[in-house]
Amino acid sequence: MALINPKKREVQVKIVYYGPGRGGKTTNLEYINRKFKKRILSEMVTVKTYGDRTLFFDFLPFDMGEIKGHSIKIQLYTVPGQVKYNATRRLVLRGVDGVVFVADSMDLRREMNIRSLQNLKENLESFNKNILNVPIVMQYNKRDLSEEGIPILPIETMQKDLNHQLKAPYFPASAVSGENVTATMKKIIALTVSSLRKKLE
Amino acid sequence: MDFTIDFTKEQIEAIENVLEEELIELGVQSVILMDLAGNVIVNLDSGDTSHDVFSLAALAAGNYGAVSAMANIIGEQEFSLLFHKGEEESIHFSKVVDDLLLLTIFNKNVSLGFLRLKVAEAVKRIQLLV
Numbered sequence: 462m463a464l465i466n467p468k469k470r471e472v473q474v475k476i477v478y479y480g481p482g483r484g485g486k487t488t489n490l491e492y493i494n495r496k497f498k499k500r501i502l503s504e505m506v507t508v509k510t511y512g513d514r515t516l517f518f519d520f521l522p523f524d525m526g527e528i529k530g531h532s533i534k535i536q537l538y539t540v541p542g543q544v545k546y547n548a549t550r551r552l553v554l555r556g557v558d559g560v561v562f563v564a565d566s567m568d569l570r571r572e573m574n575i576r577s578l579q580n581l582k583e584n585l586e587s588f589n590k591n592i593l594n595v596p597i598v599m600q601y602n603k604r605d606l607s608e609e610g611i612p613i614l615p616i617e618t619m620q621k622d623l624n625h626q627l628k629a630p631y632f633p634a635s636a637v638s639g640e641n642v643t644a645t646m647k648k649i650i651a652l653t654v655s656s657l658r659k660k661l662e
Numbered sequence: 663m664d665f666t667i668d669f670t671k672e673q674i675e676a677i678e679n680v681l682e683e684e685l686i687e688l689g690v691q692s693v694i695l696m697d698l699a700g701n702v703i704v705n706l707d708s709g710d711t712s713h714d715v716f717s718l719a720a721l722a723a724g725n726y727g728a729v730s731a732m733a734n735i736i737g738e739q740e741f742s743l744l745f746h747k748g749e750e751e752s753i754h755f756s757k758v759v760d761d762l763l764l765l766t767i768f769n770k771n772v773s774l775g776f777l778r779l780k781v782a783e784a785v786k787r788i789q790l791l792v
Binding site for chain 1: 701720724728
């Protein structure tokens with residue numbers, strides 16, 4: 462649940478990029494950081510391991526303007542995708558308002574996507590949250606790989622695997638080139654903020 | 663468990679008063695009351711710092727979580743107090759209630775012992791307000 466400060470008329474919204482390891486979550490944030498540099502007042506924080514994998518999380522805060530007289534502070538987080546870091550993933554999910562699930566389109570990663578989504582569902586349950594009630598956007602990342610002849614999953618297959626029940630908005634994307642990265646972010650912000658609107662009235 | 667406490671304007675003002683009286687007047691650089699999701703609830707400073715409090719809070723929440731997991735491994739429920747010492751500036755963390763942390767950033771002019779006393783005092787007073 463977002464934190465509302467009635468004195469400063471400020472709302473802090475936490476959006477978490479979730480998904481399997483090496484799926485492109487950090488790349489999403491890096492792209493956003495570059496593209497919106499002017500609106501982002503502080504440096505992107507990242508806690509990485511040797512070998513450049515996300516160990517703890519990445520964190521990118523920015524201001525989104527005003528809604529109903531409240532200034533909205535969006536805070537984007539990523540989680541470490543590797544299976545063994547579940548304790549950290551759960552920590553980052555604490556107090557989440559919206560989720561972007563970054564799935565890897567590579568043929569080889571089909572199983573990993575499904576397992577990661579299941580893991581998200583379980584971790585949300587540990588905070589008494591039902592995945593069906595949390596604003597969520599699906600991003601099918603790495604669509605650009607098909608141009609290099611690497612086999613990728615058809616969107617229909619990914620929809621069936623991951624979005625059959627959720628029926629969340631989805632975007633084919635390429636975090637490396639930035640394709641649909643902004644669209645994904647705008648969508649999750651819109652969904653999350655509209656779920657807050659009622660509370661601000 | 664996942665809850666964020668809703669604060670009223672009056673509560674926030676009362677908390678600000680406590681932090682001002684107990685800690686800012688003591689000479690600390692900056693004080694942040696935050697929840698474990700990494701949200702900043704109240705932030706006061708001495709006027710001559712410009713720390714990025716939102717990033718600090720995000721990292722502090724993660725840090726606190728990691729240290730709590732360490733506590734569990736050695737059979738402790740949690741470590742309710744943490745302290746990171748720097749050359750010039752140091753950070754002191756103290757748990758207020760289940761979901762709230764108080765972060766104090768101070769320099770060499772403030773003695774750790776006195777700070778701990780004042781933090782304990784502030785925590786007690788805030789507990790009555792939330």
